[in-house]
Amino acid sequence: MPELLLRVDDLKVHFPVKTGAMFRRKVGAVHAVDGVSLTLARGETLGLVGESGCGKSTTGLAIMRMLAPTAGRIEFEGQDITCYGKKQMRPLRQRMQMVYQDPYGSLNPRMKVRDIIGEPLVVHGLADDSGAYQDKIASLMRTVGLLPDMADRYPHEFSGGQRQRIGIARALALEPSLIVCDEPVSALDVSIQAQVVNVFVELQQRLGLAYLFIAHDLAVVRHVSDRIAVMYLGRIVEIAKRDTLYRSPQHPYTQALLAAVPVADPVVEASRRRVIVSGEVPSATNPPSGCRFHTRCPHAFARCRAEVPQLRDLGDGQAVACHLQETNA
């Protein structure tokens, strides 16, 4: 069993909803993340999938401690970082980095690529004026497939795929053990996505990085992940090894999500059995009672409306939060 890198227990992130122009009163809360537990081993990739508003990005930000968790526990490299302040987090930030979705918004347009990639080293006091710093930047650029002579250019001179490589090089600068990737390829054209996905896969093999790979594209997530967690309205509804999840999804939502994604083959599509769930994701301000999926679930029964299902271990690393599983067992 590889060493555990990250453990998240019953993580909750609630955002207050306020009203009133002068005397702001709290009138409710958005339960963006509501009881998420997961683990990540060194060198492993955990895919986190779900539709917009399911809390996958908030989970990533809370793990990075860029958001304060409302409740729960986050343990990274053996330390409980849940309540760490800025100062305490600082040395740990070298070990955990993030790659963002938008390759345009996440790079400072007025900085040269050299300075963007080197900034983490400067911030953490690891940069000196010696040639070693410049060599490091050149080697980081080569690592992600950029030519070091491009170092003095500005972000606008690069295409979307190249910008994403710059963002990856910046994340690698401090040699982290964990990279949280939030929709890292979804803004890229399909022919470029594959290039960037390959960069992620190759870097992991070479450097032993762990990824929390947050995305909505189930095919991309399947390609890069060892295990996958499916989120719906702030909760994990199913978590399993990659092949198990795609071969025998147990939660009705996972099944619906997989069925909704078309396969790029007309022959397969013509013969595919498809369950299309109705409706849309309800609001996280006022989530449905019981199982949050019950309003759209074709199999829902009375208990689903009343009682919140807990994640139940089905063996072989698969766990599902669904009352049907207990009834069948």
Add this chain to the structure above:
Amino acid sequence: MERAAQTVPLLSVRDLVTRFRIGRGTVTAVDHVSFDVGAGETLAIVGESGSGKSVTALSILRLIPDPPGVIEGGQILFDGRDLLKLSDAEIRNVRGNRIAMIFQEPMSSLNPVLTIGMQVGEPINQHRRTPWAAALGMARDLLGRVRMPDPASRISAYPHQFSGGMRQRAMIAMALACEPQLIIADEPTTALDVTVQAQILDLLKDLAQSARSALILITHDLGVVARYADRVVVMYAGRVVESAPARELYARPRHPYTRGLMASVPRLDGDTGKRLVPIEGQPPNLAALPAGCAFAPRCQHAIDACRQTRPPLHDVGSQHQVACILES
């Protein structure tokens, strides 16, 4: 569906050229594009950003902002008439009436200060000269047909009160209002979640089929194409590089770009652990396209001749055309 193309097509785009003057240069967004759409057929136009697929769609309805854009040449034959030769009043009578369009972003394409009922009823009132009271009643029925819950009260609601999926349903209702012969849907579900995407596309395809409307589906998603299209046109750098019936295209892609696209996209049922085969290089710069084949700089098989002359679109099988000199 495949029979339709043998008779006179409903829409026939011939050598369409649309250019934009930007700064000192000119960008040819649509470069001698030709394709047909048969009555009742679903045609997918596939391509990445900048391939010219959306500009092609906007050109058909003459919705290109001028300046900076201008349709410089070609013909758009719709039901026997060249849409490029119609007067402004005549083309307005085609838009939303004979040809309807559904846009990608349902929030910015709906008017925020008009009720949904007014917006769905407007084409009926405009084109059919139906009085508003009756048009609103028809709008309610249309909202029911796109399976909007509680349509009677929804007609007096405003777009901001709707979710993304519901707005797109309203857009579809609006498109269907005058029973058009052709519906053009430009990335209709890109802004939506996957489970909602499946609902909307199924609905669109069902309704187009039952109204016997032809459908042009513009997308970058090869899965969506496989699920819904009868025929496919693949575009690259403003040009058509390949055109074929959907099954034929997926079974026997001939253009190196089409093949590259299919190999670079991970599939839900594909081999895992296999390295994706990306298309190397960068997307083309439309302001500075190379002479010859636009894909040549990224093509592994390119030979000198590819860089010199632009390959014409030629037949390589029944209804299968490709623009590559290496494929004959």
